Amino acid sequence: xxxxxxxxxxxxxxxxxxxxxxxxxxxxxxxxxxxxxxxxxxxxxxxxxxxxxxxxxx
Amino acid sequence: xxxxxxxxxxxxxxxxxxxxxxxxxxxxxxxxxxxxxxxxxxxxxxxxxxxxxxxxxxxxxxxxxxxxxxxxxxxxxxxxxxxxxxxxxxxxxxxxxxxxxxxxxxxxxxxxxxxxxxxxxxxxxxxxxxxxxxxxxxxxxxxxxxx
Numbered sequence: 001x002x003x004x005x006x007x008x009x010x011x012x013x014x015x016x017x018x019x020x021x022x023x024x025x026x027x028x029x030x031x032x033x034x035x036x037x038x039x040x041x042x043x044x045x046x047x048x049x050x051x052x053x054x055x056x057x058x
Numbered sequence: 059x060x061x062x063x064x065x066x067x068x069x070x071x072x073x074x075x076x077x078x079x080x081x082x083x084x085x086x087x088x089x090x091x092x093x094x095x096x097x098x099x100x101x102x103x104x105x106x107x108x109x110x111x112x113x114x115x116x117x118x119x120x121x122x123x124x125x126x127x128x129x130x131x132x133x134x135x136x137x138x139x140x141x142x143x144x145x146x147x148x149x150x151x152x153x154x155x156x157x158x159x160x161x162x163x164x165x166x167x168x169x170x171x172x173x174x175x176x177x178x179x180x181x182x183x184x185x186x187x188x189x190x191x192x193x194x195x196x197x198x199x200x201x202x203x204x205x
Contacts, residue, residue, distance in 0.1 A: 007172075014064075024074075025112050026113070029115040031116050
């Protein structure tokens, strides 16, 4: 039975968690940065179009 | 998810992942980065590309004969991200027609394998979301855990 709000079971045995992984110096290439900026603007511009549905208890 | 995937190196918050795509011809280092673009609403962008001298290149088409294994590995990073960040939404778009096809393939696999767990949306260029339809073109894709 699936659990609401959980991901499916999957194999973690081939995952190595590294504490300082995010200290690696990486940067986005030109195209990645351009797409990132485009997506940031897109989300900012359109965020009101898809308001969250609020459930009301009756 | 029983298909072969590549070994992942991941950060504890599951926002950064690295793996190596390996064939007889070459080895390509890959990066999957989940980066916040709207913190207020918990929206993270999935950026996937080749890692070349510390630069994430999303434009490359590798032709390394391992697309399924690479996609399976990227899906694993999505699972891992949501395992650690169950309230977040992931959004992504292709950097090219080829990359859009790759992402659409990624989504289609996810829909087939885990639709009971994830809400998968396609967003048109006007910003309107709808339930993802296979083989339909979208400006961007959104995934979140069903709550």
